[in-house]
Amino acid sequence: MNEEQRVRLSVDDHGVAEVAMVRPAKMNALDDGMFRALIDAIAQLRTDARVRAVVLHGEGPAFCAGLDKSSLQGIATAGGAAGIGDLVPRTHGLANFWQQVAWGWRELPVPVVAAVHGVAFGGGLQIALGADVRIVHPEAKLSVMEIQWGLVPDMAGCVLLTELTRGDVARELTFTGRVVGGTEAVALGLATRTSQDPLADARAMARQIASRNPDAIRAGKRLMNTASPVDAARVLVAEAFEQQRLIGSANQREAVHAALEKREARFR
Numbered sequence: 261m262n263e264e265q266r267v268r269l270s271v272d273d274h275g276v277a278e279v280a281m282v283r284p285a286k287m288n289a290l291d292d293g294m295f296r297a298l299i300d301a302i303a304q305l306r307t308d309a310r311v312r313a314v315v316l317h318g319e320g321p322a323f324c325a326g327l328d329k330s331s332l333q334g335i336a337t338a339g340g341a342a343g344i345g346d347l348v349p350r351t352h353g354l355a356n357f358w359q360q361v362a363w364g365w366r367e368l369p370v371p372v373v374a375a376v377h378g379v380a381f382g383g384g385l386q387i388a389l390g391a392d393v394r395i396v397h398p399e400a401k402l403s404v405m406e407i408q409w410g411l412v413p414d415m416a417g418c419v420l421l422t423e424l425t426r427g428d429v430a431r432e433l434t435f436t437g438r439v440v441g442g443t444e445a446v447a448l449g450l451a452t453r454t455s456q457d458p459l460a461d462a463r464a465m466a467r468q469i470a471s472r473n474p475d476a477i478r479a480g481k482r483l484m485n486t487a488s489p490v491d492a493a494r495v496l497v498a499e500a501f502e503q504q505r506l507i508g509s510a511n512q513r514e515a516v517h518a519a520l521e522k523r524e525a526r527f528r
Contacts, residue, residue, distance in 0.1 A: 266282060266283055266293045266297035267281055267301050269305075271308065274471070275313065276313050276314075276315065276463070276470050277308070278315045278463075279301050279315070279317075280317055281298070281319065281323075281324055284318075284320020287318075287379065288318040288322055288323065289328040290327050290331070290361070291330065292331075295357070295358065298361040299360050299361060302360065302365065305368055306368060311370055312370055312474050313466035313467075313477075314372040314466065315372075315373050315374075315459070315463055316372055316373070316374045316388075317374065317375040317458075317459050317462065318378070321378045322377070322378030322379045322384075323376045323378055323379065324380055324381070324387055325384055326382030326384045329520070332409055332516050332520070347414070348497065348504065353367065354493050354496050356500055358414065359414070359416045361386075361390075362383075362417065362420065364390065365390035365392075366485065367485075370474075370478060371469050372393075373392065373465050373469075374394045374395070375395050375459040375461070376458055377458055378397075378401070379403075380400065381402070381403045382408075385402050385403065385450075388402075389416075389424065394450070395458040395465070396451040396455070396458055397454065397455065397456065398442040400442040401442075402440050402441075402451070403437055405437045406437070407434065407435065407436065408437050410509075410515025410516060411515075412434065412502055413434060413499070417499075418430075418434075418499050419492045419496060421433070424450060425450065426449070442454050510528060511527050514527060515527075
């Protein structure tokens with residue numbers, strides 16, 4: 261692993277792939293390199309016929325702390341929106357570039373088990389929500405944190421939250437950005453179950469899945485995806501439209517400045 265590497269991907273003899281975010285000093289925060297590395301890993305997994313299940317986790321003290329602060333500072337400038345680019349075009353099937361790091365796990369043909377510890381904030385939570393199963397530490401902290409930065413969940417979070425939680429719960433978390441612990445996350449539907457050792461249990465579950473008929477496992481995932489009541493194509497595009505209008509706007513920039521300066525925001 262060199263210092264530029266953001267993700268480590270391996271596949272064992274049982275067909276269990278492990279995807280580790282390896283930026284521990286930054287709590288696996290999402291910078292451009294992390295986005296690209298995750299998308300590359302998803303693309304590799306899609307074409308690897310050996311893979312029967314995937315374990316997704318973060319190394320170090322956290323699963324993923326969300327968008328890197330340097331990126332947030334960038335979009336707080338007047339030219340921030342230009343730096344992000346046009347969010348509306350679909351670059352990866354139903355998803356745009358930014359959505360693919362979460363939605364891509366859903367579209368893999370095999371199950372993905374996320375092991376969540378430390379924090380899963382903002383984009384980090386959306387990545388975890390893209391997995392089929394989430395095993396979380398009871399003391400993990402999860403948040404739909406985009407509102408702190410004057411934004412909305414736009415990495416497939418609106419699709420995934422709507423599938424997993426009651427409508428009022430999804431709204432509360434989106435509107436407030438409050439932090440919930442691992443045990444409450446299970447009660448709300450954000451997580452599948454808690455574990456004192458999420459990674460060990462995720463590996464054990466993936467190994468169990470890999471031991472089953474791979475044709476039936478893939479068929480099961482296709483059916484579960486088909487059974488979703490959410491019109492994903494429509495909502496993913498709507499996310500992009502709404503976020504693009506917010507990024508770089510006066511109130512959005514003020515939200516970022518206030519959060520970074522630890523003061524009350526003065527919205528217009």
